[in-house]
Amino acid sequence: xxxxxxxxxxxxxxxxxxxxxxxxxxxxxxxxxxxxxxxxxxxxxxxxxxxxxxxxxxxxxxxxxxxxxxxxxxxxxxxxxxxxxxxxxxxxxxxxxxxxxxxxxxxxxxxxxxxxxxxxxxxxxxxxxxxxxxxxxxxxxxxxxxxxxxxxxxxxxxxxxxxxxxxxxxxxxxxxxxxxxxxxxxxxxxxxxxxxxxxxxxxxxxxxxxxxxxxxxxxxxxxxxxxxxxxxxxxxxxxxxxxxxxxxxxxxx
Amino acid sequence: xxxxxxxxxxxxxxxxxxxxxxxxxxxxxxxxxxxxxxxxxxxxxxxxxxxxxxxxxxxxxxxxxxxxxxxxxxxxxxxxxxxxxxxxxxxxxxxxxxxxxxxxxxxxxxxxxxxxxxxxxxxxxxxxxxxxxxxxxxxxxxxxxxxxxxxxxxxxxxxxxxxxxxxxxxxxxxxxxxxxxxxxxxxxxxxxxxxxxxxxxxxxxxxxxxxxxxxxxxxxxxxxxxxxxxxxxxxxxxxxxxxxxxxxxxxxxxxxxxxxxxxxxxxxxxxxxxxxxxxxxxxxxxxxxxxxxxxxxxxxx
Ligand SMILES: Cc1cc2nc3c(=O)[nH]c(=O)nc-3n(C[C@H](O)[C@H](O)[C@H](O)COP(=O)(O)OP(=O)(O)OC[C@H]3O[C@@H](n4cnc5c(N)ncnc54)[C@H](O)[C@@H]3O)c2cc1C
Ligand SMILES: Cc1cc2nc3c(=O)[nH]c(=O)nc-3n(C[C@H](O)[C@H](O)[C@H](O)COP(=O)(O)O)c2cc1C
Ligand code: FES
Numbered sequence: 078x079x080x081x082x083x084x085x086x087x088x089x090x091x092x093x094x095x096x097x098x099x100x101x102x103x104x105x106x107x108x109x110x111x112x113x114x115x116x117x118x119x120x121x122x123x124x125x126x127x128x129x130x131x132x133x134x135x136x137x138x139x140x141x142x143x144x145x146x147x148x149x150x151x152x153x154x155x156x157x158x159x160x161x162x163x164x165x166x167x168x169x170x171x172x173x174x175x176x177x178x179x180x181x182x183x184x185x186x187x188x189x190x191x192x193x194x195x196x197x198x199x200x201x202x203x204x205x206x207x208x209x210x211x212x213x214x215x216x217x218x219x220x221x222x223x224x225x226x227x228x229x230x231x232x233x234x235x236x237x238x239x240x241x242x243x244x245x246x247x248x249x250x251x252x253x254x255x256x257x258x259x260x261x262x263x264x265x266x267x268x269x270x271x272x273x274x275x276x277x278x279x280x281x282x283x284x285x286x287x288x289x290x291x292x293x294x295x296x297x298x299x300x301x302x303x304x305x306x307x308x309x310x311x312x313x314x315x316x317x318x319x320x321x322x323x324x325x326x327x328x329x330x
Numbered sequence: 331x332x333x334x335x336x337x338x339x340x341x342x343x344x345x346x347x348x349x350x351x352x353x354x355x356x357x358x359x360x361x362x363x364x365x366x367x368x369x370x371x372x373x374x375x376x377x378x379x380x381x382x383x384x385x386x387x388x389x390x391x392x393x394x395x396x397x398x399x400x401x402x403x404x405x406x407x408x409x410x411x412x413x414x415x416x417x418x419x420x421x422x423x424x425x426x427x428x429x430x431x432x433x434x435x436x437x438x439x440x441x442x443x444x445x446x447x448x449x450x451x452x453x454x455x456x457x458x459x460x461x462x463x464x465x466x467x468x469x470x471x472x473x474x475x476x477x478x479x480x481x482x483x484x485x486x487x488x489x490x491x492x493x494x495x496x497x498x499x500x501x502x503x504x505x506x507x508x509x510x511x512x513x514x515x516x517x518x519x520x521x522x523x524x525x526x527x528x529x530x531x532x533x534x535x536x537x538x539x540x541x542x543x544x545x546x547x548x549x550x551x552x553x554x555x556x557x558x559x560x561x562x563x564x565x566x567x568x569x570x571x572x573x574x575x576x577x578x579x580x581x582x583x584x585x586x587x588x589x590x591x592x593x594x595x596x597x598x599x600x601x602x603x604x605x606x607x608x609x610x611x612x613x614x615x616x617x618x619x620x621x622x623x624x625x626x627x628x629x630x631x
Contacts, residue, residue: 086362087362087363089363089600089601089602127599127600131395131547132394132395133392134392134395134396134397134546134547134595134598134599135390135392135397135598135599136598136599161392174601291387291388292387292388292389292390292391293390294390294397294399294595294598295353295359295597295598295601296598297359297360297362297601298355298359299353299354299355299359299360299597300352300353300355300390300399300401300598301355301375301384301389301401301404302389302390302399302401303387303389303390304384304387304389304404305387306386306387310383311383311384311387311404
């Protein structure tokens, strides 16, 4: 798959939290000082963040939202969902492993990209949008209060499920109406959205790349804990993904 | 000078720290984080005669003090292991132990034969697999079933055989004795404890498979007790494991009667865990004045 890069190098690091802002209820926008990781990270890759607390042994996978290789900083945007991400949201220093996963190979991507993001699936798409020329961006959120990052994109159209802001519906519905000519869709968000993207891409006869989630342990391909079902059998989200071709994924389960 | 080496069934290990099967694949992924030659040995992921698909996801769940897994021994089969994984692992100066699994005694014997004449140091027989011809009951929960599978594998094996015991039994020494009588050269314990996680909000099991194996620090007291019981009852070298996170944890297993240890789940929290356990154990030996591993013995009043 030419628009996906392979695992290059993985680093474990203690890093300082340079800034941390609650940008919506329970959603944190955090900047980490992680030069060794920032230098080698690609758009679409993720980090494992550890809690170093005996009741939470496993890492929390969090996507890289923006990369500044020069200043050595990484930005992550995440929701304090359960105990683990809540604890991370209060940290001033943390242990991270990364970059993990395949990510997007932006150098070999086509010129006319359609980006579709839903909710907490929006963060990993930001860095991508900066690395490709004039993408069309469509973002969807539950309601106005849970909107994030829409102003960080150079240009983005927004939908909300309840119509409290912008288009009423999801990001795929919006893209269906508004998208001009495109030859690749890149999407991240909840599974129903990704499935809809897969259908949309199929209709249009264009390929789609989707970022999927699964529970993880090692994050480096060793434990086979994080698989999803694909047409070529179970594949590991942490190394074969999180970016998969939509037509490779088996959606009906 | 501290000598950390140990001997198990005629095989010399430079130190008593191995990786636990299924947590370290065949080492490649972790070789990015430390030199595998530091390890006493690598116990590779369970290998079967033919590829196994494994269980549906979710396959892992975090629980207090550890995790549950229901990977279901997904693996590419012995042929692929010999072709793709073993040559890589052999580049390192460490012992290679191949963990084998099967659904029937015939499958166990078959994978053992496939591994004959290969460049490996030892075999580890995982008897926690369900026996499909006996209604899915795990081989390792019954002494006579244990004896039969160990005998079949020991007959086909051209390397010393470690039998890995399941903790999901009433009396582990009974199973250990059956394994010893049927040709085991060493024992390893414990495999994971069968457990379950339920999400109260969704009212569903967290793992797609429902049940899964518990590992990590939560199981250490059970593992120590079982190693201690087995060491007192059976005269075979023991590789102890279950929740080892530090060099001190490893020392506790040696004190309980193990000759070597394995590190598993800890590696998911810290990719250099196995190497850190080696340094930690060396520090413990230095501080406690131990010059060799066999000197590490418990004090009874
Ligand atoms: C590749 C990848 C990238 C992600 N990127 C982001 C991101 O940028 N922003 C964001 O807010 N969230 C992201 N997530 C989801 C995030 O990992 C979970 O919300 C988080 O792990 C929940 O942990 P918790 O302790 O708060 O919740 P709990 O529900 O208490 O967690 C319990 C256990 O389940 C695991 N878990 C729970 N939900 C998920 C999930 N959706 N995916 C994987 N494991 C889960 C946890 O890691 C933990 O081991 C990503 C997930 C993956 C797989
Ligand atoms: C994800 C995972 C996969 C495992 N796979 C195997 C396996 O293939 N064969 C086996 O004998 N034991 C397997 N085990 C059990 C471990 O080797 C070990 O016995 C157990 O996890 C206890 O050690 P720990 O607490 O250090 O992890 C697995 C454990 C985990 C967590
Ligand atoms: S998390 Fe271990 S293989 Fe993906």
